[in-house]
Every structure is written in C-alpha cells, then in structure tokens.
Amino acid sequence: MTTADGPVEAYLAGEPGGPGVLFYVDAIGLRPRTQEMADRIASWGYVVLVPHVFHRWGSAADLAPTQDLREPGAREAFFAGGVMDRVRDLTPDLAENDAVAWLTALATHSGGGRVGVTGYCMGARLAVRTAGWHPDRLRAVGGWHGGGLATEAPDSPHHAIAASRAEFVFGHADHDRSMPPEAVSALGAALVAAGRPHRNEVYEGAAHGYTMADTSAFDEAATERHFAELRALLDRTLRQQD
Template identity: 55%
Template sequence: MTAVHGSTVEIPTLDGTADAYFVHPAGGGPHPGVLLYQDAFGPRPALNAMADRLAAEGYAVLLPNVFYRQGRAPVVELPPHIDHDNRGALFARLMPLMQGLTPDLVVADAHAYLGWLADRPQVADGPVGVTGYCMGARLALHTAGAHPDRVAAVGGFHGGRLATDQPDSPHLAAATMTAEAYFGHADQDQSMPPEQQERLEAALTEARVTHRCEVYRGAGHGYTQSDTSDFDAAATERHWAALLDLFGRTLRR
C-alpha cells in the first residue's frame, strides 16, 4: 500500500474559510485530483480513512467540511459509533445545516475547492473526479453540472433525494454535465426510492451522459460508513471497485 501524507488545510471561500482534510501519496506526483464530499456527519476519522485509501491508489484528495459556516468539523459532537439509538438526535441538529446548504452555496463553494486543488503542486493539471456519500452525492451532482470543464468523473453512493420533483433537484445537473457518472444505490434506502432512481437514470440518458446506475441489494443508507450501524463491508468493497474503475478510466488518460 502506498504511503500517504494527510494534513488539515484551510480554503478561502466567498463566505469565510473552510477547514478540510487534504491527503496525497507521500512520494512522486503530481497526482489526479479528487474532491470527496462528506455525508451528513462530516469529516471525521472514518471519512478521513476513506480519503487515505483513495490517496493510496494514487490520487490527491480533498475532503472539505461543507458545514464550515457553522464551525470547524465536527460541527456536532459525534459518538464513536453512530447507531439507531443516537442517529435521530444527531439528525435533528444536522438537518437545518443540510437544508441551508442550497445549490447556489454548493456551487460557489465548489468553485473555491476546485480552485484550491488547481493551485496545489501535488495535483496534476487536467480534470478532477468527484465522489460523494449520502448528502455528498447531491453535492457531487451540482458540482459536476456547474463545472463541466473541470469534472470528468462523478461517483455517488447511497445518495438520497437525488431526483425529486423540485425545480432545484440534483438530477437536473445532468443537462450540463460532461463527466462520466456512476451511482451505487442502496435498495434499503427510503430516501432514494425506485421512482427517483428511474428519474435520475432517465435524466442521465436524455443528456447523453455516460453512466452506470446500480442497486446494491440488501444495503442500507450509509453502507460505506464504517463508524455507523449501516456499514456493509461487502457493499463497501463493491463501491471501491466501481469508484477506482471509474477514476482509472477517466482521470488517468
């Protein structure tokens, strides 16, 4: 396994300074850049470890705290293990933050994150990849739609509410995307029911976006998050295989 170097960094934005975790292979380079979007619980050891694993595969990975307007990560104190007993209380505090992160703010922040990556000597020139988990899949879609010149690949895993009937639904970003996309839906995820899966698939197809959408049978919302009760080791490894295949084909030309 390739050794990696990770550190906490600060990224200037239009609304302040976003704290973030930046990790890249310890030697060689530069490396293709990847923007990794958090789930609702935000940057923490379990998510940093996912960024580390991606970096060990040869990528320079930025994991921003997208709730930086409310404070540094973690913006809500987290237990060592997130389960069904404490999840409700956590979401009661996190839901207003999620709802306040509008598409306009997501796009403005993405501009800052991508600009910061472009200025790093560890990051190769050229397109970047974006991957997002839970709410992060929504952010990934908005970022790809707003920055078609920069984003060549989008991975979204156990994303929720990606194709609603609202005028700012994330799936509408397909119309301006040029990135190849992969989505791994959880079939036990009530936030991404079959009708939304079908709506997302139809939007990607109509926009002629190269894509693959798969349903992970038996997996629940949050299946990649190792510090939660929804963690599914087999589904997580399937996600890694799909994500690395996507990035390997699109970012290493």
C-alpha cells in the same frame, strides 16, 4: 483554504501532482472515517481534497457526534439533533460558490486538468451539481447511498446532468426512502437523455449510509463494491487523454 465566508477546514491526502479528486462528505461531516476513505482513494495515485462543507455552522469538531454512532439508537439520536437543518440550509447557491473554492484549492495540489468527484449521502447531490457547474473540469462522478438525487423540484440535482461532461456511477442503498425506485429510474432517464456514460445500480441489502464504518449502517460488502467501482471509474476517466 479560503472561501468568500472565510477560512475553511479541509483534509488533503495524496502525493502532489496526481489527478485530483474532490470528496463530498455525508451529513455527519468531516471526521476520521471520511479521512480514512480519502487516504484509501489517495493510495490509488490521486490527490484527494475533503472540505468541511458545513463551515458556516461551526468547526468540524463542534459538529461532530459525541456518541459512538455504531451503538443502538445513537445514529438516529444524532440526526434528530438538528443535522438536517444545516443540510437543508446548504443551498445550491452557497454550494456553487464553495465549489469554486474547492476546485481552486485542489488544483494547487493536483496535476491540474480533469477532476473526479465522489459524494456520499447528501454529498452525492453536491457531486452531481458540481459536475453541471464545472463541465470542463469534472469528468467522473461517483454517488453512493445518495438521497434526493431526482425529485419533482425545479432545481433537483438530476437536472444538472444535462450540462455535464462526466461519466457517472451510482451505488444506491436498498429500500432507501430518500431514493425510492421511481427516483432511481428518473435519475437513469436523465443520464440516458444527456447521453452520459453511466452505471445506476441498487446495492441489494445495503442500508443508507453503508460506506460509513463509524455508524450502525455500515455494510462491508457494499463498501468494498463501492471502492472497486470508484477506482475503476477514476482510472478510466482521469488517466486517459482526450
């Protein structure tokens, strides 16, 4: 796969010709756990593309953790090592250019037409923005333990909802400092104002990063709930005709 900045690594799962799903990783990046998740989504009959969104900062292997993030303190140490610098440096302008490449590549393998997107942590922000950038194609958005989805910034991700044509399902982490109750409420208000079908729920007891089985934040019950919600969302939006 190629962007304006050169070749980019990506993981592709699923049989060619199925409906397409764009998978935005969390801040830890493209790795075996996100590939496993993509495989599961693909097993439902979808073609899933997981791009290495941090391609400007090194290969997926270069940026991958060197410790087991399930061990006490390892996840925190990894995030203290400059991870958030590249998250901040992946600006909306850069992400918008990349999204064109992701969707173009996905279209060469999927059946074309409407697409779904699922995003995790910072990937949830990318998912919401992509729905606003490409309303004619993006019809389903899943956002899971996302942070910073509704802020006071003029370019806050939730402002993209007004331009979208998607159905949205959010599963927020409980007591998440990056997505406090007032932000969840603001996100819900934006969904209502835009007239978009949605679910905007907090998963009680689930920590930020709850879907990531390779970290100490993993919550099996919340993860299975997310998979059930995501599958239902994709099935009702991507398998129906206008």
